[in-house]
Amino acid sequence: MSSPAVPRTEIAPASIVERLVSFACLAPSVHNTQPWRWRYADGVLTLRADLRRRLPAEDPRGRDLTLSCGAALHHLQFAARALGWETDVVRLPRGADESVLAQVRVLRAGRSPVVPQDLALLRTRCTDRRRFTAWPVPAYRLDDLCRLAAPWGVAAAAIADDGARFRLELLANQALSELGLDPGRQAEQDRWIGRSGADGIPAALLPDDPDPLLARSRFRPGLLEDTRMVLHGGDRVIALGGPYDDVAGWLRTGEAMSALWLEATREGLSVVPMSQPIEVESTRREIGRSVLRGAFEPHLLLRVGWQAIGRSELPRTPRRPLADVLDS
Ligand SMILES: Cc1cc2nc3c(=O)[nH]c(=O)nc-3n(C[C@H](O)[C@H](O)[C@H](O)COP(=O)(O)O)c2cc1C
CATH class of the missing domain: 3.40.109.10 (NADH Oxidase)
Structure with a gap:
């Protein structure tokens, strides 16, 4: 038998x-x-x-x-x-x-x-850095995206209430100003940005003016001091992280980010990571303390929004050949 x-x-x-x-x-x-x-x-x-x-x-x-x-x-x-x-x-x-x-x-x-x-x-x-439309992303969609982090052992929170969002805007701008003063970081940007080849970010994928509002003004830039905000009206933000700020947590957060980003892509939503406020230790701590109220250690922030319908397709960011990254 x-x-x-x-x-x-x-x-x-x-x-x-x-x-x-x-x-x-x-x-x-x-x-x-x-x-x-x-x-x-x-x-x-x-x-x-x-x-x-x-x-x-x-x-x-x-x-x-x-x-x-x-x-x-x-x-x-x-x-x-x-x-x-x-x-x-x-x-x-x-x-x-x-x-x-x-x-x-x-x-x-x-x-x-x-x-x-x-x-x-x-x-x-892909990462599309063009300005999102003002259409708000409904809260339930953000919550659904956040829920995708849990199976990876990762905490996720949509920064929804006005107070938390305002604090985050201030901290994000503070981080950008600090980074702008650091020549080492600037040199690193120069090395990886606007280069041609199989890695780095091509200039074609970076906005021509960091503040499109200013570019659209009828006047040339004057002397009036103003704050260039990194977050705009339609942008929603999701914070990802875990109990510790360590390699094991970062690896899992990377997996959760990818899960969330692919699902957002399926729904027609655009995702752009915002890592500078986390790269500056003082703002990272403050985001954990006053924006997330100590719920978890932030590892990465993601801006989420809608791109305007009918926008041109972006050229792809290059990738290294397989032979450069795979040994067998
Ligand atoms: C950990 C991490 C941090 C990133 N930080 C930023 C950022 O602060 N600003 C930004 O515009 N893109 C950021 N990106 C997006 C990368 O620049 C982008 O993934 C890369 O250029 C490849 O392009 P693609 O996503 O279109 O394939 C980040 C991506 C990762 C994974």
């Missing part, structure tokens, strides 16, 4: 893993540094932080770098599911050196259908 067929677990061939890593590398990263390295050996895909791509002045502790790698890790899991594969992820494996952020096994038990819409989302998600 023949025994019932037991589904055999299949380990992904290298060709599938290469495809998944290509999708993972579409993830957002700070200054488009793409600070990740992948290695596939003995059925295990290892994700390492590429510490040479850390921003020493703007990101001395590697928070933004780890968030970026977390986003790539989520993109990988999302792509695997969309292609009918399962992933088994071990984060910060014990005994590995500190650059190892995760080890992933890509497996298939049985056949799952491919979800082309999800693969399309990975390709269409």
Whole structure:
């Protein structure tokens, strides 16, 4: 008598893993540094932080770098599911050196259908820094997005009440002024922004004037002192974070950010990270204390809003070739 067929677990061939890593590398990263390295050996895909791509002045502790790698890790899991594969992820494996952020096994038990819409989302998600429309994003949509963080063990809060939002605006402007005075940070911006090649942010994707209101004025800039606000009317803000400001938390927050951003993209919402208020330690602490009322340590802020209908499609931010980031 023949025994019932037991589904055999299949380990992904290298060709599938290469495809998944290509999708993972579409993830957002700070200054488009793409600070990740992948290695596939003995059925295990290892994700390492590429510490040479850390921003020493703007990101001395590697928070933004780890968030970026977390986003790539989520993109990988999302792509695997969309292609009918399962992933088994071990984060910060014990005994590995500190650059190892995760080890992933890509497996298939049985056949799952491919979800082309999800693969399309990975390709269409982008950072569109053009001014959002004034249409408010309904509170329930923000709450739904925030709820997506919990399965990753990440706290999320929409900064909804007027007082908290006002304090956040002030702190965000304070952080920008501080960063503007730091020559090290400015040099770092110059290095990564407006360059051509496979990384960094092309000038075509950055607003031509930091304050479009001023650009539209009928007068040339005068001497009247005014505050250039970084948040505008239609912008909504979501804070992501956790109980500690540490690598384990940043990695998970990166995954949650990616989950939330892809879902927002599906709904036609635009997401733009706002990391400077978190990069300045004094404003980061104050956001935790007075905006989030001590609920959690903030790791990243996201601006969320609607882009105007019919806007032109943006050119894609470049990516490094797969051979530069994947060893096998
Ligand atoms: C941790 C992190 C911080 C970021 N901070 C900012 C920011 O402060 N301002 C901004 O305009 N974009 C920010 N970005 C977006 C990146 O610049 C963007 O993801 C990158 O240039 C790649 O472009 P893409 O998202 O269109 O693929 C950040 C992204 C990450 C992952």
